[in-house]
Amino acid sequence: MGDAIASSGTSGGFARGRRVASLAGAAPGDRVYRVVITAFALMIPALLLLIAVAIGVAAWPALSAAGLSFITSSEWNVQAGKFGAAPAIYGTLVSSFIALVLATPLALGVAIFLSEIAPKWLRQPVAFLVDLLAAIPSVVYGLWGIFFLVPMLRDHVVPFFRDTLHLGNTPLFSGPAYGPSMLAAGVILAIMALPYISAVTREVLIAVPRSQRDAALALGATKWEMIWDAVIPYARSGIIGGVILGLGRALGETMAVTMVIGNRPEISASLLAPGYTMASLIANEFTEATSDLHLSALMAVGAVLFVITLIVNGMARWLVWRVASGPKS
Amino acid sequence: MSALRRRKAGNVFMLGLTYVAAVLATLPLLFILFHLLQKGASTLTPDFFTNMPRPVGEAGGGMSNAIVGTLILIAIAAAIGLPVGIGAGLYLAEKRGGALAMTVRYLSDVLNGLPSIVLGIFAWQFLVRPFGNFSALAGGIALGAMMIPLVTRTTEEMIRLVPNSLREAALALGYPRWRTSMSVILRTALPGIVTGALVAVARIAGETAPLLFTAFGNQFWSTTLDEPIAALPLQIFAYAISPYDEWHKQAWAGALVLIVIVLIISLAARHATRARFGSAAD
Amino acid sequence: MVIKAPQEEAAREPCLTTRELSAYFGRSRVVSNVSIDFQDREVTAIIGPSGCGKSTLLRCLNRMHETLPGATTTGTVRLDGTDIYAPGADPIAVRRHVGMVFQRPTPFPTMSIRDNVAAGLKILGRGAPRGREAEGIVERALRHAGLWEEVKDRLDESAIALSGGQQQRLCIARALAIRPRVILLDEPTASLDPLSAQKVEELVYQLKQDIAVVIVTHNMQQAARVSDRTAFLLMGDLVEAAPTNTLFTAPSDPRTEAYITGRFG
Ligand SMILES: Nc1ncnc2c1ncn2[C@@H]1O[C@H](COP(=O)(O)OP(=O)(O)O)[C@@H](O)[C@H]1O
Ligand SMILES: [Mg+2]
Numbered sequence: 001m002g003d004a005i006a007s008s009g010t011s012g013g014f015a016r017g018r019r020v021a022s023l024a025g026a027a028p029g030d031r032v033y034r035v036v037i038t039a040f041a042l043m044i045p046a047l048l049l050l051i052a053v054a055i056g057v058a059a060w061p062a063l064s065a066a067g068l069s070f071i072t073s074s075e076w077n078v079q080a081g082k083f084g085a086a087p088a089i090y091g092t093l094v095s096s097f098i099a100l101v102l103a104t105p106l107a108l109g110v111a112i113f114l115s116e117i118a119p120k121w122l123r124q125p126v127a128f129l130v131d132l133l134a135a136i137p138s139v140v141y142g143l144w145g146i147f148f149l150v151p152m153l154r155d156h157v158v159p160f161f162r163d164t165l166h167l168g169n170t171p172l173f174s175g176p177a178y179g180p181s182m183l184a185a186g187v188i189l190a191i192m193a194l195p196y197i198s199a200v201t202r203e204v205l206i207a208v209p210r211s212q213r214d215a216a217l218a219l220g221a222t223k224w225e226m227i228w229d230a231v232i233p234y235a236r237s238g239i240i241g242g243v244i245l246g247l248g249r250a251l252g253e254t255m256a257v258t259m260v261i262g263n264r265p266e267i268s269a270s271l272l273a274p275g276y277t278m279a280s281l282i283a284n285e286f287t288e289a290t291s292d293l294h295l296s297a298l299m300a301v302g303a304v305l306f307v308i309t310l311i312v313n314g315m316a317r318w319l320v321w322r323v324a325s326g327p328k329s
Numbered sequence: 330m331s332a333l334r335r336r337k338a339g340n341v342f343m344l345g346l347t348y349v350a351a352v353l354a355t356l357p358l359l360f361i362l363f364h365l366l367q368k369g370a371s372t373l374t375p376d377f378f379t380n381m382p383r384p385v386g387e388a389g390g391g392m393s394n395a396i397v398g399t400l401i402l403i404a405i406a407a408a409i410g411l412p413v414g415i416g417a418g419l420y421l422a423e424k425r426g427g428a429l430a431m432t433v434r435y436l437s438d439v440l441n442g443l444p445s446i447v448l449g450i451f452a453w454q455f456l457v458r459p460f461g462n463f464s465a466l467a468g469g470i471a472l473g474a475m476m477i478p479l480v481t482r483t484t485e486e487m488i489r490l491v492p493n494s495l496r497e498a499a500l501a502l503g504y505p506r507w508r509t510s511m512s513v514i515l516r517t518a519l520p521g522i523v524t525g526a527l528v529a530v531a532r533i534a535g536e537t538a539p540l541l542f543t544a545f546g547n548q549f550w551s552t553t554l555d556e557p558i559a560a561l562p563l564q565i566f567a568y569a570i571s572p573y574d575e576w577h578k579q580a581w582a583g584a585l586v587l588i589v590i591v592l593i594i595s596l597a598a599r600h601a602t603r604a605r606f607g608s609a610a611d
Numbered sequence: 612m613v614i615k616a617p618q619e620e621a622a623r624e625p626c627l628t629t630r631e632l633s634a635y636f637g638r639s640r641v642v643s644n645v646s647i648d649f650q651d652r653e654v655t656a657i658i659g660p661s662g663c664g665k666s667t668l669l670r671c672l673n674r675m676h677e678t679l680p681g682a683t684t685t686g687t688v689r690l691d692g693t694d695i696y697a698p699g700a701d702p703i704a705v706r707r708h709v710g711m712v713f714q715r716p717t718p719f720p721t722m723s724i725r726d727n728v729a730a731g732l733k734i735l736g737r738g739a740p741r742g743r744e745a746e747g748i749v750e751r752a753l754r755h756a757g758l759w760e761e762v763k764d765r766l767d768e769s770a771i772a773l774s775g776g777q778q779q780r781l782c783i784a785r786a787l788a789i790r791p792r793v794i795l796l797d798e799p800t801a802s803l804d805p806l807s808a809q810k811v812e813e814l815v816y817q818l819k820q821d822i823a824v825v826i827v828t829h830n831m832q833q834a835a836r837v838s839d840r841t842a843f844l845l846m847g848d849l850v851e852a853a854p855t856n857t858l859f860t861a862p863s864d865p866r867t868e869a870y871i872t873g874r875f876g
Binding site: 041114225 | 343355584
Binding site: 492494495497498499500501502503504505508512513516517519 | 673675678703704706707710711713715717719720721730731733734782785786789
């Protein structure tokens with residue numbers, strides 16, 4: 001048989017199909033497969049629901065005891081059983097705001113540089129270095145913050161603002177500068193948010209169609225005018241989405257902030273004063289919490305943080321999605 | 330004429346500013362790496378990898394328990410995050426626009442945006458509080474939950490890159506759907522999924538916040554899953570905020586090791602073989 | 612070209628028949644009430660302008676149509692007398708009897724040449740041929756597809772290193788390895804250079820020595836060269852099906868005539 005096959009160019013009847021007698025079959029494999037992947041997919045909503053319910057239930061005693069004063073009161077006194085999270089909420093918002101103010105122009109600059117200006121050979125390495133910022137663990141940022149950033153801000157940057165720029169009398173730069181401060185937290189968060197904002201911005205800039213650029217150049221615009229008047233407006237809501245995404249990251253950041261912010265539950269106008277954030281409040285007190293109400297209050301802080309990031313991320317996604325699905329309105 | 334000159338000067342100035350931005354943006358990374366090497370390298374002897382932490386006042390010592398603990402935590406997290414993430418990714422890629430798929434995709438993004446400390450208190454509530462003790466398992470599960478949305482997303486994206494013609498070819502050959510997914514689609518998307526999985530591992534390897542009240546940390550050698558376990562990030566944190574110079578040095582060395590681990594995983598992710606779809610691509 | 616006497620044709624039993632077959636995407640009907648017979652050991656060509664439903668009709672013959680979202684069929688398709696759409700019929704079993712090759716070659720990129728050919732065998736589980744037996748099947752399938760001499764020294768290399776024409780013949784070999792009763796070819800030469808296309812055409816002629824072949828093409832010369840019977844499809848309707856010679860020389864429907872003389876499409 002083997003010889004016959006080898007000698008003939010064709011099959012010698014090899015491929016002759018058998019007459020079909022039955023088409024029955026149906027192994028249960030596909031049904032099992034469908035059930036399994038659906039079950040895996042359902043784990044995501046289940047997990048989120050579990051998180052929301054667990055934290056909601058655990059937070060309830062503190063929330064119902066404090067009522068609205070939980071977010072308006074500044075008194076966080078464990079002994080007295082008073083839990084007002086306003087300083088932590090304030091600190092979270094302010095430190096993240098500082099981060100955005102510092103990181104946004106920088107990220108925009110880098111993204112423009114990488115998508116429009118840099119020579120080809122420079123793009124990859126610079127993009128790689130900036131992206132790498134996102135890979136550094138937050139505890140390492142914290143360590144670096146304690147031993148390098150905080151002393152540097154205290155010894156060089158703050159004197160520069162106070163003495164050289166004579167801003168010492170403004171509320172923002174008043175009071176003693178011990179080191180750990182809202183400013184330090186904002187700066188470290190800026191560094192951490194930078195890669196997220198610049199990555200999204202770079203993507204949306206690259207997605208701007210050629211025709212937008214050509215139209216501007218044809219009108220005699222300089223390269224910068226083309227970028228600023230044609231490219232950026234087209235990508236605007238995507239960029240805002242990236243910024244808000246960075247905000248989402250900054251709001252929930254825990255370790256680095258805990259290590260440099262000073263952890264004091266007070267509201268102060270000065271950037272040089274220590275502060276607190278919701279995440280660092282939880283990180284600091286959770287393992288030491290002994291009373292049920294204290295634990296519940298910390299869970300409630302987690303719940304507030306959960307809700308805030310939910311809103312912020314929802315907004316970011318909506319904006320990015322709007323750019324992806326067509327030009328800005 | 331002077332208006333034109335002013336515009337041109339503005340152009341040069343603003344373009345120059347973007348160069349400044351690029352330099353400023355890369356500076357922190359260079360600083361951090363420099364300080365890690367400067368302050369951590371001298372402590373990083375072979376002892377650091379083989380010795381246990383020593384009490385205050387005794388020089389030397391290492392983080393062997395924390396390094397092993399971190400590896401164990403990563404393993405637990407991967408054992409949870411990979412199957413769930415890949416399974417959910419398969420579902421999303423197959424069901425694309427279905428109502429449940431849209432919901433799951435959205436909620437996966439929500440989960441991804443959740444602060445890691447929130448996952449920490451969640452895991453504490455479910456896995457620590459009822460049992461009355463911290464455990465490696467609780468920490469690993471919290472990290473695993475963080476991995477799920479990351480793995481889900483890359484799996485879906487990579488599967489969508491596989492040309493539909495391959496799926497059709499397998500079905501036309503009499504492959505059942507599950508077999509088509511496993512032997513053809515998943516197999517073709519594998520390099521991309523491996524990259525995604527490694528990126529997810531790199532991201533959770535350095536996480537500290539979800540471990541604070543779950544794995545908790547441990548000064549002693551422990552590999553038991555239902556006991557507190559040491560972890561590199563926890564150890565770095567504890568040493569960094571301590572008042573002792575000796576411990577600060579240990580923290581820098583630990584951070585250097587952690588960064589190297591994360592960088593190795595990240596580089597491996599970049600170089601995981603790029604997916605080949607050959608001429609079958611549409 | 613072999614032309615069969617009408618009486619001989621009538622005496623033979625078709626191995627694949629459709630009756631009142633319609634195919635839908637959601638509400639829209641893209642194949643309407645097609646009744647046609649496909650004879651064993653003959654090549655049937657399906658021609659018609661682009662978008663007229665040729666591929667869809669073909670995909671109804673091995674239940675591939677229903678794998679697309681919203682796709683449904685009505686009517687019957689019988690394979691050796693067995694209804695492939697009967698409630699007890701398993702689409703997987705159907706597809707193993709009715710093989711299919713697509714317009715663009717679809718080798719599995721992660722598999723070697725050998726594994727590509729054996730891909731349909733591997734999924735048989737316990738009953739899968741192994742070792743020498745599997746080797747033998749791979750060799751015979753490749754020989755049958757006229758590819759053996761070209762690839763016998765590199766069976767373990769990746770299939771995507773092959774040229775487009777070789778890939779297409781590899782896909783035919785892959786379909787043949789599971790010994791189908793019918794093979795469906797959907798514009799198998801449309802993405803190939805003329806020389807590769809010619810090789811595939813020669814292969815089609817070999818294939819009909821053993822099995823029924825259904826080939827979709829929008830190249831009328833190709834239909835005339837390779838097929839015994841030709842069916843003309845227009846906007847989902849089967850206008851005319853006849854021996855190829857008859858259809859091209861004496862079409863009975865004016866629309867067929869208009870099409871083959873190039874007046875539209
Ligand atoms: N996946 C699909 N969903 C909806 N309509 C389709 C789909 N595929 C094809 N069609 C429509 O069905 C008709 C027939 O398509 P097809 O069978 O591919 O034609 P042909 O192969 O003759 O070019 C066309 O009008 C086409 O637009
Ligand atoms: Mg077609």
